[in-house]
Structure formats: structure tokens, C-alpha cells
Amino acid sequence: MDITIHTSSLPHDDPDASLAFYRDVLGFEVRSDVGQGRMRWITVGPAGQPDTSILLAPPAADPGVTEDERRTITEMMAKGTYGWILLATPDLDATFEKVQAGDTEVVQEPIEQPYGIRDCAFRDPAGNLVRIQELR
Amino acid sequence: MCQPEWRRARVQAQRLADLARLRRVRDRIDREYAQPLNVEALARDVNMSAGHLSRQFRAAYGESPYSYLMTRRIERATALLRRGDLSVTEVCFAVGCASLGTFTTRFTELVGMPPGAFRRQAAEAADQADAAGTTGGAGLSVTVEGMPACVAKQVTRPVRNREVPAAAQPLA
Missing domain, CATH: 1.10.10 (Arc Repressor Mutant, subunit A)
Known part of the structure; x- marks a missing residue:
């Protein structure tokens, strides 16, 4: 078997704000952008790595999601307990400075963790936790 | 003329904005736990009273901001x-x-x-x-x-x- 992890998805609640974060702050390239209004599916990913993408998608777009479930999901996104992703970079400090300069909500400065890694964390505009760890 | 669905949408939008404010308080605790934080200062920065913040935070996250900070x-x-x-x-x-x-x-x-x-x-x-x-x-x-x-x-x-x-x- 030859399987790659091709696309994983994160919810957005304001497509333009999420696009600005992943494109302008993290420096990802935009690979596709379909739909309109709040119903937009935007595929982004790091330049030079066409095999790995993040799909920024409207939450609870499946018609099988009930009104109550949709409300729960949007509330969890707002309170920051819903989506998260783990990214990595060889130069954590430079990355942290750049992302912080982009007026991003910081959750954790770069710190040495007891389980042997060094990482930092941010919120994306939709409330997803974006953790970035140092490659070493 | 206030349509009931407009009212509901407005109430829900306000609720999401309030939750996002609580999220910022919680993230600030995560980031600045080593500073001499107290609930009054946390509340002041998001324009809430300490009591209101504690109640809302507990309702959202299951524990008070002070308890979260100590943890x-x-x-x-x-x-x-x-x-x-x-x-x-x-x-x-x-x-x-x-x-x-x-x-x-x-x-x-x-x-x-x-x-x-x-x-x-x-x-x-x-x-x-x-x-x-x-x-x-x-x-x-x-x-x-x-x-x-x-x-x-x-x-x-x-x-x-x-x-x-x-x-x-x-x-x-």
C-alpha cells in the first residue's frame, strides 16, 4: 500500500479571515478556493509540498448535522475546544516572531516541554489551536 | 418590526462573541500563568466584573479561572x-x-x-x-x-x- 496523508480539514467561521491567516501570516499557498459567502472550501498548503494540504471548510456543512449539533460545534469553536492542528518548523523562534507580528493570538511562547520537544501555540481566526513544534 | 429569527440570530452571535472573549482569557492564562495574574485583572481586560467572568468561565469550561490558572x-x-x-x-x-x-x-x-x-x-x-x-x-x-x-x-x-x-x- 502506498498511502499519503493528503488533506486534513479545519473549520472556519469567517473564510476571508482564515484565508488571510494561513496565506499571509503562515505563508501557505492557496491551491483552490471554491464556493461563496460562508460556504467556501479553501485548500492551502506549504509551498514546495504539493502533497500535503489543509482544507479550510465551513463547519457542520453536512445536511445531516442537526441545528443543535451545529450550535454546539460553533460554540466549541468560539471557546477554542474544537479544532486543532500540529505543524512543525526547523526554526521555531523565527516562525514565532513572524506569526506573532501578524497580530495573531498567542497561546504559548516557545517553551521546552518535559516530553522532550520545544513548541509554541497560536489561535487561528476561527478559534482552532495551531501548535507548532521545532524539528530537531 | 423585529422578526423572531433575527432576534435569535442576534442572541446567538452575542453568545459566540462572549465565548470567544472567554477563550482569550483562558489562552492568556495559558500564556502568562507565570505572571502575577489575578481574576480582577483578567476580568478588567475583557470589560467584565470578576464575578461575572468567574461564573461565565465556569459555565463554559467547568472550572473557575482561578482554578484553571492554578492547574x-x-x-x-x-x-x-x-x-x-x-x-x-x-x-x-x-x-x-x-x-x-x-x-x-x-x-x-x-x-x-x-x-x-x-x-x-x-x-x-x-x-x-x-x-x-x-x-x-x-x-x-x-x-x-x-x-x-x-x-x-x-x-x-x-x-x-x-x-x-x-x-x-x-x-x-
Whole structure:
């Protein structure tokens, strides 16, 4: 078997704000952008790595999601307990400075963790936790 | 003319904005736990009264902002104590606790042993691991090797209201 992890998805609640974060702050390239209004599916990913993408998608777009479930999901996104992703970079400090300069909500400065890694964390505009760890 | 669905949408939008404000308070605690934070200052910065913030935070996250702050501090303290190069008092101040008594009480409640005992046990485990040529850590009841770090962080984080039962506490 030859399987790659091709696309994983994160919810957005304001497509333009999420696009600005992943494109302008993290420096990802935009690979596709379909739909309109709040119903937009935007595929982004790091330049030079066409095999790995993040799909920024409207939450609870499946018609099988009930009104109550949709409300729960949007509330969890707002309170920051819903989506998260783990990214990595060889130069954590430079990355942290750049992302912080982009007026991003910081959750954790770069710190040495007891389980042997060094990482930092941010919120994306939709409330997803974006953790970035140092490659070493 | 106020349509009921407009009203509902407005109420829900306000609720989401309030939750996002609570999220910023919680993230600030995560980021600045080592500063001399207090609930009044946290509340002032998001234009709420301390009482209102505490009630809303508890409703959203299941514990008060003060409790969340102390849990975060104790979590970091366990990491610093495992390193072995800092005394209990140094760790207490390093994680933002001004009172050694409060720190010790809360630490014991959450971890199941006082910070001094935890530090000794961590040192012994490190010695044994060195002797055996492996890595290990005291106080970790779960294996985190191979886990993404953020998951390891969550599973090893002390959880308020899931303290070690009294009967399991060592007598020493």
C-alpha cells in the first residue's frame, strides 16, 4: 500500500479571515478556493509540498448535522475546544516572531516541554489551536 | 418590526462573541500563568466584573479561572521539578505562585503527593533510568513516548476535579 496523508480539514467561521491567516501570516499557498459567502472550501498548503494540504471548510456543512449539533460545534469553536492542528518548523523562534507580528493570538511562547520537544501555540481566526513544534 | 429569527440570530452571535472573549482569557492564562495574574485583572481586560467572568468561565469550561490558572501552574511545576535542578521554592515562584503554602496544598491535591516528595521520586526515577540506559520520568502514570507532543500534554495535564483520591496518597 502506498498511502499519503493528503488533506486534513479545519473549520472556519469567517473564510476571508482564515484565508488571510494561513496565506499571509503562515505563508501557505492557496491551491483552490471554491464556493461563496460562508460556504467556501479553501485548500492551502506549504509551498514546495504539493502533497500535503489543509482544507479550510465551513463547519457542520453536512445536511445531516442537526441545528443543535451545529450550535454546539460553533460554540466549541468560539471557546477554542474544537479544532486543532500540529505543524512543525526547523526554526521555531523565527516562525514565532513572524506569526506573532501578524497580530495573531498567542497561546504559548516557545517553551521546552518535559516530553522532550520545544513548541509554541497560536489561535487561528476561527478559534482552532495551531501548535507548532521545532524539528530537531 | 423585529422578526423572531433575527432576534435569535442576534442572541446567538452575542453568545459566540462572549465565548470567544472567554477563550482569550483562558489562552492568556495559558500564556502568562507565570505572571502575577489575578481574576480582577483578567476580568478588567475583557470589560467584565470578576464575578461575572468567574461564573461565565465556569459555565463554559467547568472550572473557575482561578482554578484553571492554578492547574496550569501545577502542570508546569511538575515539569520543572522533574528537571531536578530547581528547589521546590524556586519552582513555586517560577510558575507564578506567590505563596508556598497555597502552592504545596494545590500541588498535593492535584498530583497526590507534596512537591518535595515528587521531586525526590523524579530524581530516583531519573537515576534508575540512567542506570538502565533508558529515559523515564516520575509521576507519569501513562506512557507518552511516540505521542504527538500536544496529545502528551493533554493526557499528562493534571485535571481539576480528577484529583488523586485521598486513599491513594502516600503517608509520607
